[in-house]
Amino acid sequence: MSETPTSELTEVEVKSRLLDMKSLDNPKAMKLYRRFDGIIILVLFMFLILGIQIHFTLTAGDWDYWIDWRDRRWWPLVAPFSLLLFIGPFAYGFWARVRLPIAATVITLLLCAVSWLSRYLNFYEFTHFPMSFVFPSTYIGLGILLDCALLITRSLLASALIGGGLFGALVWPLNWSFMAASKVPVELNGTLLSVADLMGYQYIRTTTPEYLRIIEESTLRTFGGSVTPLTAVFSALCGMVIYGIFLWVGSRINRLDIYTKRIV
């Protein structure tokens, strides 16, 4: 974060900052600050809820819409990749400006809320898909881990390594608690299917044919059937890198305030 060293401040600026600090002991000023905080919360709420919904829909949409898209290899990579690149800049801003380690939790929480709203209204009420086929995934636990890693280590770099890694690695176990049921085997016309595959076949999607799904397409074939742990390790590595890169992007964005000051 760019910050003018105290030694470079003018006398007026130093006095102004001291007055700002004194205002924190003034109940009237604090009341005003709380009102401003309320406005900030409202603006952030609107911006983040719309932002994450549009961003996640564009980058990971179908993976989160349908349970027959959430495979062991691509979904645990695509989802954290998409989320971390959105969270990174906000996490940096919240930490650098106000030392609030809440960006990841807020964003994943809002994504979960807006996803439920969308699935219920658009998918269930409007287009008649059963909720058992279109329920959203959850990433709230990953958001908390990312924020807490920052809070405990008080270091953005360490949080990228620990939090970013956990964010990537734990997508599958976090969601397995309510997704396992959809992977129970069934049979149709002599073909083995999971319940999710069967639902994808039975609940007709005219423009989402079966071949659009990307199921376990990759070259990670070593270690036999250990697809899930292998993907978790790879996703953890990706999480660290992506989160690190987008924290850096956040730091660049935060430096833009020098241009504001110049204009003023």
Add this chain to the structure above:
Amino acid sequence: MKKLKMKKVGVSSLLAGLVLVLLAGDVLAHGERAQLASMRMRTVHWFDTKVEPLNVKVGDVVTVTGKLVTSEWWPQQLASIEDTVYLNIGVPGPTFLRLHSEVNGVPMMRSTAFPLGKVYEYKTVMRARIAGRYHVHPILNVKDSGSLVDKGTWLEVAESDSTAPFTNEVTTLLGDTIDLETYGLGAVYTWHLIWLAIGLAYILYWLLRKELFIPRFLRIRHLGQDRANEIITKKDFVAGGLFFTLTLATILGGYLWAENKYPITIPLQTGKVEVTPIEVPTGDLEVVVDSASYALAGRSLSMRLKVTNHGDSPLRISEFLTANIRFLNPKVTESEIYPGEEMVAKEGLTVSVNVIEPGKTVEVELVASDALWEQYRMTGMINDPDSRFAGLVFYYDDNGERFYQEVGGSILPTFF
């Protein structure tokens, strides 16, 4: 004055919007007319499409059957059906449950590939799920080309006599009978609520405090980045540790709970299946297109054909099928029109030679003419990047047996 004007504009816009919303009708079709004319003429020829029955109740079974021929005149600029194709059904979302689908007897849960110039028989069995009036189309989703849609058939689905909610029960390989309409939702709701509660608790821990954004910003600016961490208290640190531990424990707990509840699970299944084309009797007529033209003003397609009858039975041309439109020769009465069938020009085909005698080669002029050309936007042929056409010519022998041959070639527009 300016404010009043703005107000008037605002109110008028609002009213106009309201009128538009009220006037808007239901979306009832799948936009098949919007596809390029050449795409409809030269990709897949659908025929003998039957939807039975046409009036059902929720819970009843509907069967869609028919045949299709993959065109040998497939446009070069379009990804081929020889790579990946999926038999689908065009209904408004899951208003029906697809129970079974097959092509040439092979179940079609998965994608396949169709060589060009072959004939396939398809069948889709569905169970009505939501009451309404639907335009049902067989569809082939072709990878990188999009959906190729057959003509639609209207289907009425009335409410079920039973007041019980719709169920979709299946038995898993573990022996449990489950209702897919609601399967697993208890765990979904419970775990989502748990995570929402933990997430909200964490956020509220930070938001419900005396000093939030502006006071913290002022303090950090006063302290400088080197000392900014001082505003994180020991209590915050402990809370962070507790939330971290609680979250990890809940993830692990949820995972183990699910592993215990569903010990046998499999990954998502995928793959392609192979379908062998069926053999159909080849007729004795050899048809060669000499020339073809399309009259923009006359809504008709004319073909000059050289036709040879290699058999020993007289043959009669009964029908020309292209872009799902059937042009029937009224002089040949064997052609069947199925209940609810659309896009049929009953007297749309004129054939200059009615009977092609055995061993003879004759020049025949075929004129397919009807307002359906306009209605189904076939006039757009003039805008196609590759002005060629294709279609099926159906003919009958003396025994009433039907044969077909695909014809195609360049087509020239005539403007006057």
